Amino acid sequence: MGQIKNALIRYRVIDKCLRNKYKPFPSKEELRTACEDALFGSSEGESICDSTIEKDLFFLRMEHDAPIKYNKKNRGYYYDSETFSLDDIPLTEDDLMAIRFAANTLSQFKDVDMFKQFGFAIDKIADRVALNTPDFAQDSKNYVQFETGTSVKGNEFLTPLLQGIRSRKYAYFDYTSFQSDNSKSRKVIPLVLKEYRNRWYLVCFDTVKSKIITYALDRMSNVELSDNSYSENISFDTNRFFHHAVGITVLEDAPEKVIFKADNVAAKYIESQPFHHSQILVKEGKNKTTFELSVMISEELIRAFLGYAGEIEVVEPLVLKNQLIKRAKDLLSKY
Numbered sequence: 001m002g003q004i005k006n007a008l009i010r011y012r013v014i015d016k017c018l019r020n021k022y023k024p025f026p027s028k029e030e031l032r033t034a035c036e037d038a039l040f041g042s043s044e045g046e047s048i049c050d051s052t053i054e055k056d057l058f059f060l061r062m063e064h065d066a067p068i069k070y071n072k073k074n075r076g077y078y079y080d081s082e083t084f085s086l087d088d089i090p091l092t093e094d095d096l097m098a099i100r101f102a103a104n105t106l107s108q109f110k111d112v113d114m115f116k117q118f119g120f121a122i123d124k125i126a127d128r129v130a131l132n133t134p135d136f137a138q139d140s141k142n143y144v145q146f147e148t149g150t151s152v153k154g155n156e157f158l159t160p161l162l163q164g165i166r167s168r169k170y171a172y173f174d175y176t177s178f179q180s181d182n183s184k185s186r187k188v189i190p191l192v193l194k195e196y197r198n199r200w201y202l203v204c205f206d207t208v209k210s211k212i213i214t215y216a217l218d219r220m221s222n223v224e225l226s227d228n229s230y231s232e233n234i235s236f237d238t239n240r241f242f243h244h245a246v247g248i249t250v251l252e253d254a255p256e257k258v259i260f261k262a263d264n265v266a267a268k269y270i271e272s273q274p275f276h277h278s279q280i281l282v283k284e285g286k287n288k289t290t291f292e293l294s295v296m297i298s299e300e301l302i303r304a305f306l307g308y309a310g311e312i313e314v315v316e317p318l319v320l321k322n323q324l325i326k327r328a329k330d331l332l333s334k335y
Contacts, residue, residue: 010035010048010056015086018068018079025076028053060086154200154217160225161202161217164190170226171204176219186215191236196248203241205234212236214248246276247300258293258301259315266311267291275304290315302327 013035017026026034032053040047057077060066067080157173164171171190176183188204191212195201200217244255259282262270267289271281275293282290295301297320305312306327314321 006039007056009038011060012086013038014056014060018077019085025071025074025078027076031077154220157217157220157223158193158200160223161190161193164225165192168229170230171223173220173223175215189230189232189234191234192238194248201248212241214250244294244296246295246298246304249298249300251296251298253296255294255296256317258295258317258320259290261288261290261313261315262308263287263311264289266308275301
């Protein structure tokens with residue numbers, strides 16, 4: 001379904017490029033980069049190759065009778081008919097189904113502050129789809145239920161913090177820790193916003209502690225940005241920073257090799273939804289399946305393992321094994 005959806009988007013992008021009167025005769029490379037930008041948010045990648053665009057042009061000619069021609073003088077493509085447009089071709093039921101799902105998904109986020117500017121557009125999409133198929137909008141709630149957070153506290157800070165990241169400005173806020181329950185003022189250089197389990201976090205450089213720290217938005221208050229941009233050059237790579245992390249916690253400790261065994265039924269769930277991208281299946285036994293990870297020993301990892309209770313046995317490292325033993329003893333002592 002993903003490949004079909006991507007192809008449909010590429011067809012529409014190509015159609016738009018061929019009808020652009022202000023930039024006529026787009027080349028194959030220009031069509032490719034336009035599709036890259038529409039699908040992946042950047043025109044610099046090479047996720048789409050030239051042969052894919054050639055196949056798309058062939059498909060449009062054969063399946064939709066698109067009058068696509070190549071102009072040798074201008075070294076680009078064009079429509080031989082000024083009136084042709086894919087917009088005049090009715091959507092298939094598969095197309096409509098994809099749009100319905102997208103509209104229902106978008107509708108969940110229209111009240112989040114960061115996306116409020118798109119609320120009217122989202123409502124228009126949802127309304128048009130609902131008018132096209134009046135029964136679906138109501139009945140879909142009975143067929144499809146999306147996971148949503150019970151609280152959006154702190155989401156009102158998404159927009160200013162994102163502005164701070166883009167404009168390279170300091171962010172000031174009061175922060176209340178769950179552990180101390182005391183509020184302290186912070187001055188940080190915001191670097192990236194990250195969502196984890198329906199909660200937003202700010203990864204930033206704390207100017208007082210002089211290191212990268214992650215703060216939860218739902219524990220912030222009085223968020224403000226500086227008037228002037230900062231001059232510090234902070235070296236930060238998001239992918240590298242979270243490479244060995246499970247969840248949101250990143251430790252200064254080196255990653256550990258974690259080996260654990262899981263009951264074969266639990267192993268099927270763990271294999272289908274790995275704890276971490278480094279997870280590999282080491283051995284399948286008669287009753288147990290052995291896995292290996294290369295991760296930081298964080299609270300998120302411990303809680304993920306505890307979620308399987310007695311269905312998982314950690315073999316190494318010893319520090320993680322002892323942590324789980326202690327948690328298990330604490331649990332038993334309460335019953």
